[in-house]
Amino acid sequence: MILEIIFYALFISSALFLVMPIINSVAAYIGSGNIEPTDNFEYDYGIIITAYKQEEFVYPLINSLNRQSYTNFHIYVVADLCSLDENKITDNVTVLNPSLPLNSKVKSILYAIDNFQYKHDAAVIFDPDNLAHPEFMYEINKYFQNGFKIVQGKRTAKNLNTGIAALDALHEMFYNVTQRDGTTKLGSSAVIAGSGMAVDLELYKRTLDSNLIINSINKVISAEDKILQYESVNLNKVIAYNRNAIVYDEKSDNRKQLQKQRSRWHSSYFEYAKLGWKLFVRGITRRNFNQFYFGLNVITPPLFITLLLNSFLMILFFLTGHVKFAIAELSLLITFTLNMFFIMIYEKAPKAMWEALFHVPFFIIIQIRSLFNMKKAKSDFLVTKHSKVYSLKDLIGN
Numbered sequence: 236m237i238l239e240i241i242f243y244a245l246f247i248s249s250a251l252f253l254v255m256p257i258i259n260s261v262a263a264y265i266g267s268g269n270i271e272p273t274d275n276f277e278y279d280y281g282i283i284i285t286a287y288k289q290e291e292f293v294y295p296l297i298n299s300l301n302r303q304s305y306t307n308f309h310i311y312v313v314a315d316l317c318s319l320d321e322n323k324i325t326d327n328v329t330v331l332n333p334s335l336p337l338n339s340k341v342k343s344i345l346y347a348i349d350n351f352q353y354k355h356d357a358a359v360i361f362d363p364d365n366l367a368h369p370e371f372m373y374e375i376n377k378y379f380q381n382g383f384k385i386v387q388g389k390r391t392a393k394n395l396n397t398g399i400a401a402l403d404a405l406h407e408m409f410y411n412v413t414q415r416d417g418t419t420k421l422g423s424s425a426v427i428a429g430s431g432m433a434v435d436l437e438l439y440k441r442t443l444d445s446n447l448i449i450n451s452i453n454k455v456i457s458a459e460d461k462i463l464q465y466e467s468v469n470l471n472k473v474i475a476y477n478r479n480a481i482v483y484d485e486k487s488d489n490r491k492q493l494q495k496q497r498s499r500w501h502s503s504y505f506e507y508a509k510l511g512w513k514l515f516v517r518g519i520t521r522r523n524f525n526q527f528y529f530g531l532n533v534i535t536p537p538l539f540i541t542l543l544l545n546s547f548l549m550i551l552f553f554l555t556g557h558v559k560f561a562i563a564e565l566s567l568l569i570t571f572t573l574n575m576f577f578i579m580i581y582e583k584a585p586k587a588m589w590e591a592l593f594h595v596p597f598f599i600i601i602q603i604r605s606l607f608n609m610k611k612a613k614s615d616f617l618v619t620k621h622s623k624v625y626s627l628k629d630l631i632g633n
Contacts, residue, residue, distance in 0.1 A: 242552065242555075242557055242560055245548055246548065246552075246560050246563065246564065249541075249544055249545050249548055249564075250545070250563070250564065250567050251531075252535050252536060252541045252544075252545075253541065253545055253567045253568065253570075253571045254567065255413075255531065255532065255535065256409075256413040256414075256417075256535075256571065256574065257570060257571065257574045258417070258421075259412070259413040259414065259416075259417025259418055259421070259532075260412055260413055260417055260574050260577065260578060261417075262417040262418075262420045262421045263412045263413070263416040263417035263420060264581060266417070266420025266421065267420070270377055270378060270381050270477075271377065272376075272377050272380050273380045273381055274380055276380060277305070277307040277376065278307065278356040278357055278376055278379045278380075279307050279308065279309075279354075279355050279356045279357075280307065280308035280309075280355055280356065280357050280358070280359050280372065280375075280376075280433065281308070281309055281311060281347070281348070281351050281355035281357070281358050281359070281436070282300060282308050282309065282310045282311065282358075282359045282361065283311050283313065283343075283344055283347040283348075283358055283359065283360050283361070284296060284297075284310065284311065284312045284313065284361050284362075284363055285313050285315070285340050285343040285344060285347075285360070285361075285362060285363065286312055286313060286314050286315060286317055286319075286343075286363045287315050287316060287317065287338075287340075287343075287363065288315075288316050288317050289317065289363065289364075290314065290317035290318065290319050290363075291624055292363045292364045292485075292624060293312055293317075293319060293363050294320075294323050295366060295624060295625065295626045295627065296361060296363060296364075296365055296366055296367070297310060297312075297323075297324070297325065297328060298626065298627065299366045299367045299368075299369075299626075299627040300367055300372075301325060301327070302369045302627065303367065303369055303370075303371065303372045303373070304369055304370055304372075304373050305370075305372035305373040305375075305376055306372075307376075308327075308355075308359070308372060309327055309328075309329065309352060309353075309355070310327055310328040310329070311328075311329050311331060311347045311350070311351070312324075312328060312329070312330045312331065313331045313333065313337070313343040313344075313346055313347050314330055314331065314332050314333075315333055315336060315337045315338070315343055316336050316338075329350075329352055331346060331347060331350050333346055340459060341443075341448065341459035344358075344360065344443070344459065345443055348436075348439070348440065348443070354436075355436055356379075356435070356436060357379065357433050357434060357435050357436050357439075358433070358434050358436055358439050359372075359375065359432070359433045359434075360429075360430055360431075360432055360433075360434075361430050361431065361482070362429070362430040362484070364393075364484065364485040365430055365431060365482050365483060365484055365485075366393060366482070366483040366625065366626075366627050366630065367431075367481075367482055367483075367627075368480075368481035368482065368483070368627075368631070369627075369631075370479070370480075370481075371388060371431075371480050371481060371482060374388070374477050374479045374480035374481075375388065375433045375477065375480050377477070378475050378477055378480075379433070379435075383473065383475040384434070384435035384438050384467070384472050385427075385432065385433070385434045385435065385438065385463075385467050385472060385474045385475070386432065386433045386474075386475045386476075386477055386480070387415060387425045387426075387427055387428055387431065387432045387474060387475070387476050387477070388428075388431035388432060388433075388477060388480035388481065388482045389411055389415075389431075389476070389477065389478045389479070389480060389481050389482065390407055390411070390428050390430070390431050390482050390483075390484040391404070391407070391408075391411075391481055391482070391483055391484065392404030392407065392483070392484065392485075392486045393483040393484060393485045393486070393625045393629075393630060394485055394486055394488060394623070394625065395486075395585060395587040395588065396488055396623075397488040397489065398590070398591040398593075398594040398597075399486075399487060399488055399489060399490060399493055399591075399594070399598065399601075400486040400487065400488035401486075401585075401587040401588045401590070401591035402588075402591045402592075402594060402595065402598045403486040403487050403488075403493060404486050404588065405579070405584065405588045405591065406538065407428075407484070407486075408578065408579070408582055408584065408588075409538065409575065409578060410426070410428075411476075411478070412578050412582065413578075414426040414532050414535075415428075415476040415478075416476055416478055418476075418528065418529065418532055419473075419474075419475055419476040421528065422473075422524060422525065422528075423473070423524060423525050423528040423529045423532070424464070424467075424468050424472075424473050424474035424475075424525055424529040425474045425475065425476035426464065426474075426529075426532060426533065427460045427461075427463060427464045427474060428460070429460040430482065430484065431480070431482030431484070432460075434463065434467075438467060438470075438472065439463070441466070441470075442462065442463050442466040442467065443459075445462065445466050447462045447465070447466070447510075448462055458503040458506065458507050461503060461507040461510060461533075462507070462510070464529075464533075465507075465510040465511075465513070465514065465533075468514055468525060468526055468529050468530075469513075469514065469517070469526070471523065471525060471526070473525055474529075483625075483627075483630055485625070490601055493601055493605075494601050494602075494604055494605045494608065495605075495608075497601070497602050497605035498605040498606075498608040498609055500537070501537060501602075501605055501606055501609055502609040504536075504537060505609070508533070508534050510533065511529075511530045511531075511532075511533030511534035512530065512534055513530070514526045514527075514529055514530030514533065515527060515530030515531055515533075515534060516530075517530075518530055537602070539598075539599045539602045539603070542568070542571075542599075543599070545564055545567065545568055546564075546568065548560075548564055549561050549564035549565055549568065552564060
């Protein structure tokens, strides 16, 4: 009887992380999420580019921002350990040169806000390897007009030049649907991606002044995005996701870079999953669906861990004679896989992503290896380097 109870608990807890993405996917595609401008008010945005070492990627991003249909913003480039060519900088850009290396994204954001030329309504965060679609800022402003204080744009891949890059892009596509679009349409909050997002300045300042940020600011991985989303949802703000606010993000195209990136991500997940648990519990005690459901999504393990865990339990159930549990696990794994294919079809995944599916086992092995480098991630910035510079013209053709 005790063993049966344990197996029930294992099955329910592990199966939940397979079921939620399916529920979120259904919500993403049948839910109503079309938001239109409510007035003509133009919020003023301070756009922050956290440049670190590889300054050649900054210029195409600035060019993409200068092609925006929405123009009420000013750009701030925090040039940390890099030097920008003034001849390539336009009048609406302020280059900030810290006297000492910051070596931290959150420090760069704080430095930019402290040096804003004038009072902005909101801050928009970009990584230097991003590019913004010409309608990005217009789409962001639509959501601010509708009362949202924090909006995450849709990150999509700049490059699919290798199987690894294509799988990395597919990974982003999956989370865009299951942890952003779907959760927003269910009435909860979207998980922040770390760039391509806009935050009300007063809310951002309040978040950056929190003890969580202060206590983590000198860490190599401060995970400011996880702290920002925790503090915002804890204040019962809904983090909106706008799938029409497109920001192009460069994907890791080789094993070493992907492994470095995942080491940072996994280290951050295990360190800050406790914030998701706090929101989950508070959501229950406060009867707050936003906090409850968002917390549940935040504590969901990385995708490869979820799949490996459920596969292991399926085999364990078979070997111990608990066939009904094993069949249930197998059914969920099959449904989960079909849901992934459905996402790829609905999102019109390019041919490169379909071809890259043959490399999934190799992709999983890389992520398993990244777990063993998490300790290094706590003492080494493990910056992801990119080799090719893309322009907006390369992506949209004009």
